[in-house]
Amino acid sequence: MPRLPFITFEGSEGCGKSTQVGKLAARLERSGVPFLVTREPGGTAIGETIRELLQFAPHGVGMTAETELLLFEASRSQLVREIIKPSLERGLCVISDRFFDSTTVYQGAARQLDEQIVGQLNVFAVGDCVPDITFVLDIDLATAQSRMQRGARKPDRMEQEPTEFYEQVREAYRQLAKRESNRIVLIDGTQNPDTIDNEIWKTISSRFPALSNKSAI
Numbered sequence: 581m582p583r584l585p586f587i588t589f590e591g592s593e594g595c596g597k598s599t600q601v602g603k604l605a606a607r608l609e610r611s612g613v614p615f616l617v618t619r620e621p622g623g624t625a626i627g628e629t630i631r632e633l634l635q636f637a638p639h640g641v642g643m644t645a646e647t648e649l650l651l652f653e654a655s656r657s658q659l660v661r662e663i664i665k666p667s668l669e670r671g672l673c674v675i676s677d678r679f680f681d682s683t684t685v686y687q688g689a690a691r692q693l694d695e696q697i698v699g700q701l702n703v704f705a706v707g708d709c710v711p712d713i714t715f716v717l718d719i720d721l722a723t724a725q726s727r728m729q730r731g732a733r734k735p736d737r738m739e740q741e742p743t744e745f746y747e748q749v750r751e752a753y754r755q756l757a758k759r760e761s762n763r764i765v766l767i768d769g770t771q772n773p774d775t776i777d778n779e780i781w782k783t784i785s786s787r788f789p790a791l792s793n794k795s796a797i
């Protein structure tokens with residue numbers, strides 16, 4: 581029997597991916613599909629400690645781009661081996677809020693680290709554990725910023741970059757979606773969340789009949 585899919589969500593801050601992860605998880609729950617939701621950076625005890633360092637630790641302020649890259653990869657390699665691969669092997673559908681495309685875009689394109697090295701480190705961290713499908717939620721910067729201003733919490737270290745950084749992030753996601761159109765589905769993230777949820781489910785149902793057959797949604 582084919583295993584259930586490994587699904588990832590990507591996009592810049594404020595794009596609504598976490599909302600969509602929740603909506604997809606709710607659909608799977610209602611239909612009795614076994615699944616696991618995780619996130620990057622994080623998802624394991626080691627990864628969550630790395631997340632704190634990357635986003636909130638006061639001494640993270642002087643972090644170099646190279647250190648940042650390696651910390652994201654360290655979190656990922658732990659997550660893949662401790663959680664994602666074993667869960668897929670146990671027959672679960674795995675949903676991750678971010679995965680290696682974030683590194684390609686944020687550390688490769690926006691931080692402008694060597695693309696080849698970033699690609700090699702991604703491969704080193706994940707091995708053969710590549711998502712079956714990735715949804716990139718694409719939104720313009722103004723919408724993203726107004727959504728983030730509505731959020732009550734203090735911006736983390738990664739959310740304090742200049743506007744150009746997030747423009748590069750958006751453009752890099754769009755380019756990546758074109759380059760890897762078999763795996764990556766670009767979604768207009770400015771639409772109503774329920775409309776996006778329906779669009780995502782339609783795509784998943786048609787690509788993974790094994791998943792949708794279990795579902796009476």
Ligand code: TMP
Nearest residue numbers: 620621652678679682683686687738739
């Ligand atoms: P978020 O998951 O709450 O959006 O926060 C994660 C932050 O970390 C976000 O700013 C994107 C950034 N990030 C990278 O720069 N590279 C990566 O590889 C990952 C997974 C996240």
